[in-house]
Amino acid sequence: MPTADALRLAQEADLDLVEVAPMARPPVCKLMDYGKFKYENAQKAREARRNQTNVIIKEMKLRPKIDAHDYETKKGHVVRFLKAGDKVKITIMFRGREQHRPELGFRLLQRLAEDVTDLGFVESAPKQDGRNMIMVLGPHKKKADAKVDAQAAKDARSAERAAAEAEERAERDAAHAAGPVAQKKERGRSENLDPEIDA
DSSP states (O other): OOOHHHHHHHHTTOOEEEEETTSSSOOOOEEEEEHHHHHHHHHHHHHHHHHHHOOOEEEEEEEEEHHHHHHHHHHHHHHHHTTTTTTEEEEEEOOOGGGOOOOHHHHHHHHHHHHHHTTEEEEEEEEEEEEEEEEHHHESSOOOOOOOOOHHHEEEEEEEHHHHHHHHHHHHHHHHHHOOOOOOOOOOOOOEEEEOHHH
């Protein structure tokens, strides 16, 4: 169809003439509402981005001679990251003479990996990288599953809290309905005071 005829048809139908396959011979065009077409494409792209999972790598830095309490704190952070569905990069930083004892860092990384086996797995084995030793832990759960579990736990906690508040309110109302609260005793002269002394 000649271009002029196609444009006239588009104007009569109050639509746009859109070229959909410019490389074809002859080029393929379509009568459509171009604004609506652009909007639908944008919606599809937004939906695809929403469903796409972003893998975030969190990093935790340790020293080979870490204190037991500090180790537990750092392990707690690693556990939290793995529960959230994020990968964790563990870095052991060596300084000075510690560089000649890489087995200390290796043992620490193995211990940490064993402590979190129920939540994650060793994605890349410990390897020396200059002054540092690096290991990457991957979560067993996907990010989307972790979000669903976290939301379910949050909903359960809020339901428990609401039930406890309702129970407390019911007890308070029952106590109030049971009768008047005991009146305060009218304060008079204290019996402990010496009657000879005029107050």
